[in-house]
Structures are given as structure tokens and as C-alpha cells.
Amino acid sequence: MRRIEVGGAQPYGVEVGTGLLSGLQIPQRHIALIHPVDLPAQFVEAVQASLSPTVTIEVPARDDCKTLAVLSGVLSKIAAANIPRDGAVVGLGGGAATDLAGFAAASYLRGVAFYTLPTTLLGMVDAAVGGKTGVNLPEGKNLVGAFWPPKAVWCDTDTLATLPDAVFREGAAEGFKHGLISDPSLLERVLSPEFRPGGANLADTLADAIAVKAGVVTRDLTEQGERAFLNFGHTLAHALEAVTGHAVTHGEAVGYGMHYAAILSRIMGGKDLTPHTLAFLKWQRPAPLPPLIFEDVMPYMARDKKADAQGVRFVLLHDLARPYLVRVPEAVLRGAFEEWKTQVIYRSEAR
Amino acid sequence: MRRIEVGGAQPYGVEVGTGLLSGLQIPQRHIALIHPVDLPAQFVEAVQASLSPTVTIEVPARDDCKTLAVLSGVLSKIAAANIPRDGAVVGLGGGAATDLAGFAAASYLRGVAFYTLPTTLLGMVDAAVGGKTGVNLPEGKNLVGAFWPPKAVWCDTDTLATLPDAVFREGAAEGFKHGLISDPSLLERVLSPEFRPGGANLADTLADAIAVKAGVVTRDLTEQGERAFLNFGHTLAHALEAVTGHAVTHGEAVGYGMHYAAILSRIMGGKDLTPHTLAFLKWQRPAPLPPLIFEDVMPYMARDKKADAQGVRFVLLHDLARPYLVRVPEAVLRGAFEEWKTQVIYRSEAR
Numbered sequence: 277m278r279r280i281e282v283g284g285a286q287p288y289g290v291e292v293g294t295g296l297l298s299g300l301q302i303p304q305r306h307i308a309l310i311h312p313v314d315l316p317a318q319f320v321e322a323v324q325a326s327l328s329p330t331v332t333i334e335v336p337a338r339d340d341c342k343t344l345a346v347l348s349g350v351l352s353k354i355a356a357a358n359i360p361r362d363g364a365v366v367g368l369g370g371g372a373a374t375d376l377a378g379f380a381a382a383s384y385l386r387g388v389a390f391y392t393l394p395t396t397l398l399g400m401v402d403a404a405v406g407g408k409t410g411v412n413l414p415e416g417k418n419l420v421g422a423f424w425p426p427k428a429v430w431c432d433t434d435t436l437a438t439l440p441d442a443v444f445r446e447g448a449a450e451g452f453k454h455g456l457i458s459d460p461s462l463l464e465r466v467l468s469p470e471f472r473p474g475g476a477n478l479a480d481t482l483a484d485a486i487a488v489k490a491g492v493v494t495r496d497l498t499e500q501g502e503r504a505f506l507n508f509g510h511t512l513a514h515a516l517e518a519v520t521g522h523a524v525t526h527g528e529a530v531g532y533g534m535h536y537a538a539i540l541s542r543i544m545g546g547k548d549l550t551p552h553t554l555a556f557l558k559w560q561r562p563a564p565l566p567p568l569i570f571e572d573v574m575p576y577m578a579r580d581k582k583a584d585a586q587g588v589r590f591v592l593l594h595d596l597a598r599p600y601l602v603r604v605p606e607a608v609l610r611g612a613f614e615e616w617k618t619q620v621i622y623r624s625e626a627r
Numbered sequence: 628m629r630r631i632e633v634g635g636a637q638p639y640g641v642e643v644g645t646g647l648l649s650g651l652q653i654p655q656r657h658i659a660l661i662h663p664v665d666l667p668a669q670f671v672e673a674v675q676a677s678l679s680p681t682v683t684i685e686v687p688a689r690d691d692c693k694t695l696a697v698l699s700g701v702l703s704k705i706a707a708a709n710i711p712r713d714g715a716v717v718g719l720g721g722g723a724a725t726d727l728a729g730f731a732a733a734s735y736l737r738g739v740a741f742y743t744l745p746t747t748l749l750g751m752v753d754a755a756v757g758g759k760t761g762v763n764l765p766e767g768k769n770l771v772g773a774f775w776p777p778k779a780v781w782c783d784t785d786t787l788a789t790l791p792d793a794v795f796r797e798g799a800a801e802g803f804k805h806g807l808i809s810d811p812s813l814l815e816r817v818l819s820p821e822f823r824p825g826g827a828n829l830a831d832t833l834a835d836a837i838a839v840k841a842g843v844v845t846r847d848l849t850e851q852g853e854r855a856f857l858n859f860g861h862t863l864a865h866a867l868e869a870v871t872g873h874a875v876t877h878g879e880a881v882g883y884g885m886h887y888a889a890i891l892s893r894i895m896g897g898k899d900l901t902p903h904t905l906a907f908l909k910w911q912r913p914a915p916l917p918p919l920i921f922e923d924v925m926p927y928m929a930r931d932k933k934a935d936a937q938g939v940r941f942v943l944l945h946d947l948a949r950p951y952l953v954r955v956p957e958a959v960l961r962g963a964f965e966e967w968k969t970q971v972i973y974r975s976e977a978r
Contacts (some may be wrong), residue, residue: 344695344698344699344702345699347695348695348696348764351695351764351770351771352764352765352766355764355766355767355770356766358930379734382773383730383734383761383771383772383773384770384771385770385771386759386761386772386773386774387773387774408737410734410737413699413702413703413706414703415703415706415707416706419702419706419735419736420702420734420735420736421734421737422733422734422737422738422773423737423738579709
């Protein structure tokens, strides 16, 4: 079992290992457990057996749970169960369910204790650390929420064994990104045959990928500086998710977006890291993209919350582990898009 | 013009005076203004003229705006107006509208700057100071929200002149309560003929009533101790609001509840302060209560969020300005209820 400390005003630990769900202990006696409807019953039952929640609340699968309407129903169920101020909300599931559960914890009675049990690679490496919670609006993703750090995070690697292969590979994108921006040793470890459910290097690689985010978040709790580097690859990724109506998943979009950011990095004078991002895409095998032109994605990139009045801000890399922030002119964005497109839009001729 | 400082991690000022709405200045350039639909147009226009909001959002009157459904619509309008992270939400109206606006500010993009312009006595004395924001659930009032202090509060006493007399008198309850728990000079000043819209002592009395809450909140930011004293009169008040389906308003319910708490205080060994609370009720002339028996209100008092596993916790008074917390046995609650009922339920024989 590995343990990573996350610092800040309310420090907490992230435990990574096997069999964690069956041995949970928390001090709160009144507990609301929230999990997605499609989570394998054995994990829900393991948590129920170890925590004896007052109420267990099922929410829709994946991003369908991240709405204010679902939040409203969840909060009503927590209130109907009379969870008191010194109770807790426990989120069990992928990043969407734990984002929702965290926002429910942040807002119920203006804030109760929150614990999170991510069951996907993406949820473990990205969503579980950093204190961001929230839901989507029709107008955009993650536009509503709170900073509400958990009291503890448990990443039980047993839960990864039941994931479809594509969901596992999707989730590796954030870990690979942590390799690019901070810990290059992760690059080959993520692409290794042993990085798979039950694989020999899974827990350690996962723990090191989480440690990158934990370090950044500890040093930059309110997203004023270094934390922005975690958005490497995300500006085009958010545009791809939006323009395809989420036909590509977040992790797949990040895979595509990292390659675009690598092209931009090279054009802007950095080392050519595209062999790494292409190798990752080859390993990840994301869902193919529809035909796209620059004008399809540019409005979404300009609307991204990392944009402001001065233009579209990108995280780029001088070299491995040397991220920086820069505003990229539209002509450069367009040129890089054309190069990116010829390499990644496999099906554009088929239409 | 009077200015009261509220301390804490993010200190801010409360200004009390006339003509404030026309001279507002805030550093944010992108602003969402939220106000209830029934607010007199001249106040909305005054704020629009001084702040030039990007978007103005009307919400339902009174507590009808304090729902997650209304919040959802408000957040969508803020997002559609592309209010950025460095924008602001301004709440103009009674306590319900400013509670909603504050929660919208707390949760949009995980928190943007919030300013509040209360236009009712209740909003000025109670809701505007303390950082509590939120909405109701079908399961109970104020069950969802955030602690999100404003950057500044402006109490423009001109807005009180348009209030119906009953709404003004309702709102005096919290000011009178601050007299009972902390500043006895407020007791006769609130009941004075000069305490009225345009009255000579209005702004000063209001400022001193606000200063009581500002002092408590500054010393106790997270409601662990002294802040609980602000709940004097509120345990029965919440029960009366619930059991009458909000046919009595909050301020009226607090008027009734303060008298009940004064009876309890005397029974539990304190000085008899019921002459004060009866004088207030005579001055306030609240809506009459329906016939009630103890069993109607007890479940709501026991469910109050100030209750816990050990029983119903009450704020009582040893004497003026000497509040304390105590658990009151059910037999005492029942006896006091019978005494209270004979004094306040005017219409019980008429049914």
C-alpha cells in the first residue's frame, strides 16, 4: 500500500493499494454513500459492509450525474435521511460521481465531511486530488461547484479490474500527462505491458502519477500559478468533447489534446515531444474523431475558462518536465491544427 | 453614513446610509445583477446606472427564489452572459434574493466575487452579514449553501421607504433580538416612533443592530460558539414557519419565538424578560397564528438543525445581554408552550 500526502489548510492522505474498500474506517457515524448505478455491486457492498452508511444513493452513470437536477435529488435524499452536520458524504465511483458527491458534501448544511473512493484510473489520477467538486451546466462543463477537499482518498486498484479495457486506457491520459509535465519516468511506465489491472507496476505507477498532482496542488491551492500546468492538453480536449457532443471521452480528448499541445510546443520553439504523444495515442486507441475544421473548435478554445480578454492561453512544454504558460496567436493555432488533423483524424475521408 | 467592519479571513465593510445605490463602485468589470421581480424599478435602475451590469437577472419574489431550480436558471444566465472568473455577482433585494445570489456567486466557476445590497430591514440586519448563503430544499429551509462572505455590503435606507409597513415591522425582529442578546439600548430604540422609514434614528439604530451581528461573526466565523446566540428565538420560529406553511413570515415567527424563549429563560431560572418580548409583539402586530398544540411544533423543534442526538438545544437568557446554550427537557418545553399559547394565539377560539 502506498500513501501520498496532500498538503494545504486541510491536509489529507491518498492511499493506493488492493483490498482497501473492505477495511474502511471513518469517525463519522451518519454517512451518505453515493455511487453510480452501473458500479459493480461487489464494490458497493464492500463499502456498505465496512462503513454501514445511513443511506445509499444511486446516481446516473458517467457525466449524466453531473447536473443540478441530479444534485437536487441527492441533497433531498441526504436531508430525508437526516444526515447531521457532523455526518459525512462518501463518493464511490468514477470522476463524475465523485465530483457530484463532493459538491453535495460542500453544499449540504453549508459543508459536511467528504471522503472519496475513485474506481477509475481517471478518477484516481485526476479527480480525487485537488479539491475541485462540481457539476455541469447546459452552457458548459464544470461551471458550477466548490473547492472542497476530501478528508481522505482511497484508491483501491481492485476496482480497475472490472473496467472495460477502453475505459482503463482512456484514464491513462492524465497519468501520461503528469509524465510530460513533471515526471518523465512515467512515460514508459504508463506504456509498459505491466501497466494494466493486476499488472506488477500498476499501484506504484499510479501512486507516482497521483504524487505529481498532489505536489502541484499542495504548492498551489487556489489555482493561481503552477496548477494551471495540469491543464496541459486540455484546451483542445474540452473543445473536442464539446464539438463531438462527448462522443469522445475526456481521457481520449486529453490524449488528442496533448498531441496538439506538443505540436504547438515545437512550433513555439520547444523540443519536439510529438513522438511521445503519438506513441501514447497509438497505445490508447481512442475513438476516432469526425471530420473537423479549425472553425469547429476555435470558438470552444476561445470560450475555454482558461481564456481571457487577452486571448487563448495554452500550457506548452519547453522540454519534458518544463511546462510554461503562453498566449498563442490564432495563426499558430490554425497551422498546428492542420498538422494535428492529418495525423489524428482517421475517418475524415470516409464521410 | 455609518460604516461597520466585519473581520475574519476576508474582512469587509457594511455601509449604512441614504443614496448609496446611485454611487456604487466595484473593481470588477463583468457583473451579474440579481434582484427579485417585485423590487421597485427605481432601485434596479439606480444600480444599473452606477454598475452597468453585463446581465440583470430577475428572480421570483421572497422565498420562492430560494430553490435549486431557480439557482439553476440563474447560473445558466450568468454562464450565458460569459461572466468570467474575475467577474462579480451583485445581489439586490430582501434576504431571500441575497441568499440565493450569494450561493450563485459561491458556486459559479467555484466562486466569484459577491456584493450585496439588502433592501429590507431583515436583509440588512440579518442576511447581509455573516457569509451564510443558500437555498431551501423541500425537506427544510437553508439545507443547502455555502459560507461565502461578500466583498462589501451597502444598506441604502432609502429602499426601506417603499416597504409595506408590515414588512418593515417584521424585519425589526432581528434588531430587537440583537438588543436582547447583546445591546439593550436597542430595545427602546427599535420600539421608538422614530424607528421608521425616514425616521431620525433609523440609520444609527440599524447600524448598531448590524454591529452586534458583525461583532459576533468576526469573533466566531464558523459557527462553533458565540454565533449560536444569534439563534435566540429561532427554534420555535422555524417550527412556526413550517407548521403554518410559511403563513407567518420569518420576522413574525422570530417575534413569537423570542417570547417563547423568554418564557423558557424565566422557567430555567433567568430574569423575567417577557415584558420586553410582549412589548415587541404588541409593536410588531404579527399575523395571527392558527390554533396549535404542542405536538404540532415539537417534531419541528426536535428536527431543527440546532438539535442533535442529545435533545433540543436552546439559546436562553440569564438576563439582558447574557445569553447561554442549554438543553431543555421536553416537560419544560411543553409547560412553556401552554403559557406562550395563552398569550399569543389570539384566534384559537374563533375556529
